[in-house]
Amino acid sequence: MAHYLPILSSFILLFSFLPLLNKIRKNRSVSGLSLLMMTFGVAQSLYFITYNIYFERYFIALPFFVTGVLSGLILYFFARYNAAKQERLQLVLMLGFSLMPFSLLLSSNFDTAWVLNALTYVGLVMSSVRVMPQTYKTLRTGDVSNLSARYFSLQFIAGICGLVVELTNTIPSTSHLLMFIMLLLTNAVQFGCMQYYKMRPVMA
16 A cells, blocks of 8 residues: 555645646736755656656655646746746756755765765755745745645645655665655745734735
């Protein structure tokens, strides 16, 4: 059963992004959305995809592939709808900086398996902090017009699936376990913030 959970998680992640992408296309804007969250989403997905493919954990790579592609699509919408030339350059630089640790693979002084394992911890840090800029932006602006509660709630469910899969592995990856735990915590906090700002006008 655990072998099918990554496939289920991939579909959950897909459906979590669809309302968000629909709002962005409808409003033709990514205002209220943290681009750092999406940039880190692309970068940390690439770290975990590379690790899982190298160690032949193909099914576990699927959810990260979905997250990476759809986060990249949102960055594309930013470049198309909102970004000036300077902002596009900043986005490229931010992505380049996020992926810079991959350059360790070019060094012959490090074992590939060791580097890839270390890179998952870089991905863990990005995964841990990626929602925090969004939560800060939500608290600072109260703007939830382009945010989707379904996105964060389904991300939470996908995190549970990933955690169960990793726990059933013969040798669980510590970085993966910690990443899924942080995914649960950060998305739960962001979901709570969104619900607060949606309810506040009614309560006023």
